[in-house]
Amino acid sequence: MTPALVLSGQNRTDRLPVSLPMRLVRNPLGLIAGSYLFLLVLVAAIGPLLVSFGPSQADISNVFGPISAEHLLGGDSAGRDVLSRLVYATSLSLLGAAITVVVAIAAGVPAGLIAGYRGGWFGELSAWFAGVMLSLPAIVVLLAARSVIGPSMWLIMAIFGVLISPSYYRIVFTSVRGVREELYIDAARAAGLSDLRIVGRHVLSAVRAPVILLTSGIFGAAIAIQAAVDFLGLGDPELPTWGSMLSEGFYNISRTPMLLVWPAIAIALTCVAFTLFGTVLRDELERTGPVRSYGNQGWTPPSGETGAALTHARTDQPTTAPLLEVDNLAVAYHSDAGWRTVVHDVSLKVHPGEVHALIGESGSGKTQTAWSILGLLPQGGRVVSGSIRFDGTELADANDSVLTGFRGRRIGYVPQEPLSNLDPSYTVGHQLLEPLRVVQGLSREAARSRSLDLLSRVGIPAPRRVFDSYPHEISGGMAQRVLIAGAVSCEPDLIIADEPTTALDVTVQAEILQLLRDLQLEFGTAMLLVTHNFGVVADIANTVSVMKEGKIVETGSVEQVFAEPRHPYTRDLFGALLGDAPSRGPLTPIGKTAP
Numbered sequence: 001m002t003p004a005l006v007l008s009g010q011n012r013t014d015r016l017p018v019s020l021p022m023r024l025v026r027n028p029l030g031l032i033a034g035s036y037l038f039l040l041v042l043v044a045a046i047g048p049l050l051v052s053f054g055p056s057q058a059d060i061s062n063v064f065g066p067i068s069a070e071h072l073l074g075g076d077s078a079g080r081d082v083l084s085r086l087v088y089a090t091s092l093s094l095l096g097a098a099i100t101v102v103v104a105i106a107a108g109v110p111a112g113l114i115a116g117y118r119g120g121w122f123g124e125l126s127a128w129f130a131g132v133m134l135s136l137p138a139i140v141v142l143l144a145a146r147s148v149i150g151p152s153m154w155l156i157m158a159i160f161g162v163l164i165s166p167s168y169y170r171i172v173f174t175s176v177r178g179v180r181e182e183l184y185i186d187a188a189r190a191a192g193l194s195d196l197r198i199v200g201r202h203v204l205s206a207v208r209a210p211v212i213l214l215t216s217g218i219f220g221a222a223i224a225i226q227a228a229v230d231f232l233g234l235g236d237p238e239l240p241t242w243g244s245m246l247s248e249g250f251y252n253i254s255r256t257p258m259l260l261v262w263p264a265i266a267i268a269l270t271c272v273a274f275t276l277f278g279t280v281l282r283d284e285l286e287r288t289g290p291v292r293s294y295g296n297q298g299w300t301p302p303s304g305e306t307g308a309a310l311t312h313a314r315t316d317q318p319t320t321a322p323l324l325e326v327d328n329l330a331v332a333y334h335s336d337a338g339w340r341t342v343v344h345d346v347s348l349k350v351h352p353g354e355v356h357a358l359i360g361e362s363g364s365g366k367t368q369t370a371w372s373i374l375g376l377l378p379q380g381g382r383v384v385s386g387s388i389r390f391d392g393t394e395l396a397d398a399n400d401s402v403l404t405g406f407r408g409r410r411i412g413y414v415p416q417e418p419l420s421n422l423d424p425s426y427t428v429g430h431q432l433l434e435p436l437r438v439v440q441g442l443s444r445e446a447a448r449s450r451s452l453d454l455l456s457r458v459g460i461p462a463p464r465r466v467f468d469s470y471p472h473e474i475s476g477g478m479a480q481r482v483l484i485a486g487a488v489s490c491e492p493d494l495i496i497a498d499e500p501t502t503a504l505d506v507t508v509q510a511e512i513l514q515l516l517r518d519l520q521l522e523f524g525t526a527m528l529l530v531t532h533n534f535g536v537v538a539d540i541a542n543t544v545s546v547m548k549e550g551k552i553v554e555t556g557s558v559e560q561v562f563a564e565p566r567h568p569y570t571r572d573l574f575g576a577l578l579g580d581a582p583s584r585g586p587l588t589p590i591g592k593t594a595p
């Protein structure tokens with residue numbers, strides 16, 4: 001069988017992840033906006049050294065002077081060179097906007113981090129303060145400040161920074177709140193990392209993107225506010241800024257309209273460039289890359305154990321065509337250190353109505369195999385070789401819209417961690433309704449009644465109460481039943497269940513297995529079941545494939561593999577199960593004698 005991807009992958013234009021500056025340059029908007037801003041900063045930095053006239057150097061013969069070789073943009077009402085003033089104004093306007101941004105970040109970001117991470121009295125006080133600040137009309141406060149402190153552009157811009165800092169506070173607060181409850185933050189705490197380190201390492205990355213986007217908008221807003229203050233004649237008359245040039249142009253619009261055009265173009269282009277660049281930068285920083293990319297440049301099959309899996313000759317071979325057929329699948333992750341292959345040479349078939357179990361120790365590649373079929377490999381993961389055919393359609397090199405046509409429609413998924421797979425912000429009912437309405441196009445009422453039926457079908461005793469509950473109000477076993485209800489809601493042909501009972505206690509495990517078995521029989525659904533538990537395999541599966549270090553080493557019917565395990569690794573796995581040794585008896589309570 002030709003591995004579809006090895007052939008098609010060579011012709012793909014997908015590239016490996018490249019550095020951030022390169023990604024920005026490759027993005028046309030990033031390139032245009034970035035080049036403009038680079039030029040602007042260059043003009044601001046070295047422009048004043050290059051122009052021939054000072055910003056206030058008046059020449060009576062150049063009053064409203066025309067464009068000439070000496071004065072490339074002509075002269076203004078006082079005979080000053082417009083180009084020179086524009087260049088000096090670029091430095092001052094950018095510096096003024098930078099002051100606003102620095103002050104706003106310095107005040108808003110740390111406050112948002114502390115309030116979001118720690119909460120407590122600081123959180124309440126700062127939230128109140130931010131609310132008050134946001135309710136103040138910035139321009140009115142600036143005008144009042146101007147009358148008290150005088151025409152200092154720097155102070156006005158710093159005050160504007162303070163006024164706008166609650167925007168940073170709010171956005172950082174919300175982002176930090178979002179990650180604060182994540183398990184990896186708890187794990188970092190449990191590992192003894194200091195709060196400062198956790199914030200620096202884990203939390204800052206979550207606030208990076210919104211802060212960048214906001215900064216680009218605030219830079220533009222600061223330039224506009226500064227221009228407005230100067231335009232109203234309230235700025236420092238000594239300093240040439242785009243706003244003061246705009247004001248002068250406006251007063252002389254009938255005489256020399258171009259005096260208005262130059263600063264207006266500079267302000268407009270700069271605001272647009274900052275916003276565009278911020279958006280592109282945010283997108284590139286957050287870009288997870290195509291979830292599923294087919295590029296395999298530089299990947300080579302791993303050396304080491306090769307050869308086909310030990311396959312038991314089946315006497316009960318299904319006669320129907322396989323629903324799912326995976327051939328020579330290889331999955332690898334790319335990082336700066338190169339490729340790391342986590343699944344290789346995996347071939348398996350799942351027939352309609354069959355339960356095929358993938359078993360192996362932790363890290364053997366079971367989940368990666370399952371996620372490849374769903375097209376849900378995490379960032380950096382790629383199907384680098386092989387083919388995945390579902391009911392005749394090749395999924396290995398399918399684009400996301402093809403995969404979306406199968407996921408949640410013909411292929412259901414039951415994940416490992418039930419509670420982490422339900423969105424805490426929505427009720428269980430909402431999360432069940434949404435796919436039924438969007439995927440199956442049911443009306444709200446029909447979807448509601450079907451959801452309640454499903455909840456009852458998966459053994460939830462009070463479906464209405466669970467329907468209206470939030471995930472934190474239900475137990476893990478209940479949440480797993482909800483997810484199973486969601487997976488079967490579209491009556492899929494195949495369910496991929498990734499260790500569906502691992503996170504549950506033993507009694508609930510048995511109930512969930514029974515439920516899966518019943519549903520599988522009722523709907524005739526095929527199932528690819530990922531597990532590391534032979535008890536689960538014996539309980540529910542028809543076929544089992546044993547995985548070791550990313551490869552299937554043995555495959556056959558459950559009866560065959562249990563009766564006659566051939567691969568030493570399979571025998572080791574069986575050997576690791578509890579044997580027939582007598583039980584140790586009850587534990588002795590501390591300080592008491594065992595009965």
Ligand SMILES: Nc1ncnc2c1ncn2[C@@H]1O[C@H](COP(=O)(O)OP(=O)(O)OP(=O)(O)O)[C@@H](O)[C@H]1O
Nearest residue numbers: 333342360361362363364365366367368369378532
């Ligand atoms: N995002 C990732 N980046 C790099 N390597 C990864 C990533 N996710 C998983 N791996 C690697 O892929 C290998 C297979 O992982 P996989 O999750 O498939 O194991 P598993 O057999 O399902 O184990 P478990 O039972 O613990 O879930 C592991 O060695 C793991 O380190």
